[in-house]
Amino acid sequence: MFDPVRIGEPQRDLRVSPVEPPAITSPAQIQRTLDDAAFVDRPRAAATLVDGLDDRQLSQLGASVEGAAVLGTLDRALASAPHDLDVHAQRTRLAEAMDHSVHPVDADPVGLRSNTQPQAFFERVVTDPVVVGDARTTGITERVGDNTVTWTVDGQGRPIRAEADLSQVFTDLERSNAETDAQREAADRGIEGDHGGHLIGHRFVTDQGLKNLFPQDGNFNVSAYKTLENEWADWIDSGMDVRIRIDLSPAGQDRPDRVRVSYEVVDPASGDVVYDQRVTFRNEAGQKYERVPLADMANYGTHRDP
Structure with missing residues (x-):
């Protein structure tokens, strides 16, 4: 015997909503992801990693020695991006996080290049x-x-x-x-x-x-x-x-x-x-x-x- 359908009762949507993969926030995992990428693919891998992190998570990375170091690693990977990959937005966000980090960062964030170096890419x-x-x-x-x-x-x-x-x-x-x-x-x-x-x-x-x-x-x-x-x-x-x-x-x-x-x-x-x-x-x-x-x-x- 079938159960009667009640008038006006909302029907449940039984479809499964896609789940976004969690952002990679561990410095060790970020470093491992970059290391696993082929050298020519690292700029795109770095851009994807940065896009997966919000500004609060980037700041949290900068709060630790390991996290600050990986911010620099991401920025160096983005600095070697090919001409068809626009990474200015990602590098700007990294520059903000590195600028507020209390730990030294080995990188060259956007806008912070030393004037003593030749302008190589004008x-x-x-x-x-x-x-x-x-x-x-x-x-x-x-x-x-x-x-x-x-x-x-x-x-x-x-x-x-x-x-x-x-x-x-x-x-x-x-x-x-x-x-x-x-x-x-x-x-x-x-x-x-x-x-x-x-x-x-x-x-x-x-x-x-x-x-x-x-x-x-x-x-x-x-x-x-x-x-x-x-x-x-x-x-x-x-x-x-x-x-x-x-x-x-x-x-x-x-x-x-x-x-x-x-x-x-x-x-x-x-x-x-x-x-x-x-x-x-x-x-x-x-x-x-x-x-x-x-x-x-x-x-x-x-x-x-x-």
Whole structure:
């Protein structure tokens, strides 16, 4: 026998309402979530984590040493976000929480960048992806002070080429935690003894992340390649501009076997090329580079005062 339906009695909605996942508020859990994300995915992971926290929860994180540290970790991850991910709102909220924390925070919140550092990102251009041979590539151009660099990266964000016009050397630069993390990430793509080596030295472009890094034999990095970078810096300090192209080959693999470098030294007073060089290095120990001595650079061109 069916129960009668009473007139006017409200019917119960038996559907189950979706339950939002709880916000991750534990510093250890936040750190673990970021660590578990691939390096290139960490900015998006950090944005999702911050969006899941309200302002009170962010302030609570800043009240503990561990929580303040993870606020800095989130901010550094967001600082390396790609151009198509707008993270200004999340970084502004983090800046507020870090500003009110009683604990030191190792980060560079929005609006708090030291004026002693070069303004590295006041111009950035990213080209649409194109197919070159079998590789899908993207060009990324950064203006860093007076220097301009264009990196070509493959579909996995690995650098294939860098082209630079350099006329400024920055001193007393500290590498951010995000940059040193990227160097470890690049080194891990290589073999034992590799460093995360910069295509264009950090002193010329500051922190640029994985697009400027490749697995580079450690001895090669600190010997021949460093000698080459020192020569570029000396040319610039002598009043010259340096135009550089670096190609890593073969393209489309984690660790290049060859590093082909060509560069021209330009006298800005006349626009003349006063010196040029071409060299191909093997990505292994024992590489040599015979640089132009600083004392000889005065013999090239008409110099401006440094």
